[in-house]
Amino acid sequence: MNIIFEKMSSEHKKEIMEIFNFYIKSGTAAFPNNTLPEQFYAMLMKKSEGYPAYALKSVDNNCVVGFCQLSPYNPFPTFKSTACITYFIANEYTGKGLGEKCLLKLQEDASEMGITDLVAEISSENYGSIEFHKKHDFYVAGELKNIGIKFNRKFGVVYMQKNI
Template sequence: MVDIRDATTSDIPEITKIYNDAVLNTTAIWNESVVDEANRLAWLNDRTRAGYPALVAIDDSGEVIGYASFGDWRAWEGYRYSIEHSVYIRNDYHRKGVGASIMRALIHRARNCGKHVMIAAIEAENIASIRMHEKLGFEKAGHLKQVGVKFGRWLDLTFLQLVLDSDSPVSR
């Protein structure tokens, strides 16, 4: 069983570990340098100030096993209803439904924030993440070739999007 709740400052050590594992061992994050807890605390504070959620997935023993959040897609006003999200799950919990569980909660929060489109930017060879997003209703929206580099190779980026509502911008 997995519980989903808002992240708190006490979750920062585990969030940092999950983030740094992804930096060191995956192409899910295209950064090559690990971060410290102060970095992740600043990230959490930035999300909170913006009114955006940072959620954690908790296992039966109370341990943080994943986290997810979203932020602005782009800085300009015309994009104010579009967001890009991130979701990271502890390695030993991959493919156990944790990602989908936390994503459902994040999608719900995005709708409650009045957002219209949620965007996923996923390394093109991360088929498991792409499939999970598709099962949640995301549709492929684009593919950029060789726009990143990590582990000495070029990386492609696949974009997926989920339309969260059918409201016209005039009704907002």
């Protein structure tokens, strides 16, 4: 699938929030309990301020099919060489290699910024994401068990790390 990476901007707000809200409603991959209004998009943008954040746009149909971003792991300069990585691909476009394209793009950007470690925070129920990250040389650095409650069940957060 042919995609281009566009810097996330206000023009992507509606489509990105639709993608994010799909994952909020359908499982624990996105942590909020309830769908979020479009105004939440400003918080997504703020989270990655000073870091790369992209909308994935399909060349074929000119629509947003996902988004990806880096954000600081911790605001203290002590941790400036570590970033969190996030990506969400529209459900109908998963399994087409877009996650890998996001990872490679963000990894390249991170290296250029002097970032040496990437951290992914993944729901313990998101087996596909855990396996994807393992396949791409992330390792499980730790897990906080049963710390979230969504859909009346507990789930944990798996921390995966990759040195780049």
